[in-house]
Amino acid sequence: MSDSKTPASPLHALEAHDEFIARHIGPREADIAKMLGTIGCESLDALMAETMPGSILDGQPLEMAPCDNEERVLEELREIADSNRLSHSMIGLGYHPTLVPPVILRNVLENPGWYTAYTPYQAEISQGRLEGMLNFQQMVMDLTGMELSNASLLDEATAAAEAMAMLKRVNRKSKSNRFLVDAACLPQTIDVVANRAVHLGLEIEICDDLESSLAEGDCFGLLIQYPGSDGGLRDLQPVIDRAHEQGALAAVACDLLSLALLKPPGEAGADVVVGSAQRFGVPMAYGGPHAAFLATREDYRRNVPGRIIGVSRDRHGAPALRMALQTREQHIRREKAMSNICTAQALLAVMAGFYGVWHGPDGIRKIARRIHRHACLIAEGLRSAGFELVHDAFFDTLSVRVDEPQRQALLHRAQQAGLNLRADQDGLIGISVNECTRKRHVSLLLELLTGEAVDVAELDARVDSDFQAIPAELRRTSDFMTHEVFGRYHSETEMLRYLKRLENKDLSLAHAMIPLGSCTMKLNATAEMIPVTWPEFAELHPFCPWDQARGYHTLIGQLEEMLGQLTGFAGISLQPNAGSQGEYAGLLTIKAFHASRGESHRTVCLIPSSAHGTNPASAQMVGMDIVVVGCDAKGNIDLDDLEAKIEKHRDNLAALMITYPSTHGVFEEDVVTICNKVRAAGGQVYLDGANMNALVGWSRVADFADVCHLNLHKTFCIPHGGGGPGIGPIGVREHLVQFLPGHVSGLLGPESGSNPAVAAAPWGSAGILPISWAYIRLMGRDGLRRATQVAILNANYIARRLSGHYDILYTGRNDRIAHECIIDLRPFKDATGISEEDVAKRLVDYGFHAPTMSWPVPGTLMIEPTESESLAELDRFIDALIQIRREIDKVGSGEWDAEDNPLKNAPHTIQELASDDWSHPYSREDAGWPVPSLRLGKFFASVARVDNVYGDRNLVCSCPPLEAYQEAS
């Protein structure tokens, strides 16, 4: 594996430049040989030839740098980080410097116990992060004054777009397609919302005066920014009342922190409230990731996009949390979906919720008051010096009138002095105060702007109220965050133990393999994670001056180049902040391409029945007409059906969305033929690249597809964060490059810069790009190819060892599978009553996270081991499944009771196993320690099987009182 260009000196042999490859890949060399023996294959190369169709297999070495070791890669990243420059950013526009409480930084953000967990589908082993997200919901509900909140959306701009789509769905009174957008909305919000509206067939009107626009005619809804992006504060009530009078509904995009002091939108009658929780202790990270939210009325609970965490109970009646209302995205209702949101921002929502727990309502109020007071001091100082402020009522942001050329000179001077101000409004300078603003920033700023030294203490004495610039009728009078969780953990000892207690309830990659088909839960190496919290990456404002972000631009440029080399695509956009958003962005390039050729009538999107729910949901969002293509008995796209549908829709064919290798875990032999047929009919090929882990280095997707999204949080090592963050960049061929997303900030290159955006920030979740960059550098051209081989080997090894015990649903050529396999449990259900859910929950008793359940085929489990799992761990998992198969047989033979058996009652909690009244007909041994290896250490579910139906019938999405937990035990 050594780099052939390096001369082999004795010392070179001792230098561990390729050591990381074997750290990332689980099986040792000897294991690989053994596993190849088990599956009956000569070598890894032979395995590739046997599994991948010759038509796409590319035997050529990658044209990219060789691997490097952790020490050198981190040094290189350090240099890149050092060319970013830190300033005090007072730009505002939805992003503010914030202090991450160190106890949260180290014990959550930098802790694999939190960041490597998966989306909490298996509620019994996810109670910790579910509670974290429930805290977030409660905090958002309280601050906004709404009845219900979801557990995060991707960013404020997309949340606003979701709000618009939601208002359209729920407003039964208005037939209008008109939607009014406050001109004071954040510019990136307006851009993203307007882009979304076009494709939903809605008509957007940007209004300086919402009330007079309302008077001009019908609309189904409107979006107001509160406070306005230029800082202006005005009463929401009259506009909302007016809207309601004429049958329109109101969405408010708000600054969550301001609501500690301001009358919340819920009290002014808002129907939906969105915003970002970034300034609740989540670094700006040059644009993301952060948790946005959507809060609304109870009545609309079934129309909320994204996940909602709800309270239910377990088998013993104890309170237990889980994702409510089938917001479980693998069951996204395809073309009936309300939204395509899948991966969201779980980790960041959890962090923001903990920030609320740490500070409590008094702490939050104090931070908000300090911010407001600093803003008042600046306002006072500027007014005294004769400056004109646009608004007298404000929370944290001032708009100062300054004519050119003085304006440019002042902005420049401030920048030189380390202060970034908002520069994008003609004739105005914007100043946003934040949690990190100190007296010295205030005096420096005033000195720069007024040209004179300023005595801040003297100003402070002049500002007589902490609410000086908030009119009495807009002040908050209601309490918030009164639940005891926000009052209990204010000493660091208590907080640390709370965080640890929750962490210990969750099974993460720090415990065991998480064999989730299609989700690629591989190693998230520590070296890859370390740079994420370096201030030079974490603390940049997304709209800071270009030359302060040179390091980011280097990193972004290089990562785009690497992804280009791996896929063959001519252009890459890193803007989409999840795979689903990549789908949306990619389909938009296809749509724009057809439009550019006068073929806007091409609206039909072919989607195989096996596709992930996000595919049809995204196609729907761009206004395409979905035509489903069936699959044959082997799980492949049914060619006859495909041809018939192409023929039928030939003139209107826009695209085929195909996942490769397929969600059935096989390399379809005919993929090239399929793509060619679609192209011959004038359609474009969209490839869902979620399964890229089976292709990297061995096939260039651009050779057969036009657009593809990658999930950097699957293939390229960004951890899942318990349900996000993610990044879903798209690659496109040359003819689509000009249609890639742009951004209102003008920060993106000339090619696509003026196109509409799909996310709030130019490079979406830029702050986690160092992870994927580091992974690719650490593995290099040889390591990446090897990772793919071993991922396929591991999957085939599992499939081979399980065969005879379980049916492998689909296999490809030579009886091989790709990087994952589906085991069929339906026969057992018929014969014994044991369901896929029973097996999934029983795996918890064996210390494992269940595989993907009932997707893409109901009644099955989809297993993806990835290359990072060792032979020992694979064997432990396989042995568990084989043992479970024996247990199923005991139920089948009547040896075990059909209802009261370890499978039906799984998972078993420690309370139950240790209880004095054990009444089951099977032993505690059999229940809790079914294999001897569990004696070495065992992960226990913190609650027993959760009752989903009960929770949905009695929907509670706020924190239950603590007594509820005590009573139950």
Ligand SMILES: *Cc1c(COP(=O)(O)O)cnc(C)c1O
């Ligand atoms: C994960 C996945 C998606 C969606 O990606 P997100 O990042 O969760 O939005 C789409 N398609 C497939 C096949 C996937 O596995």
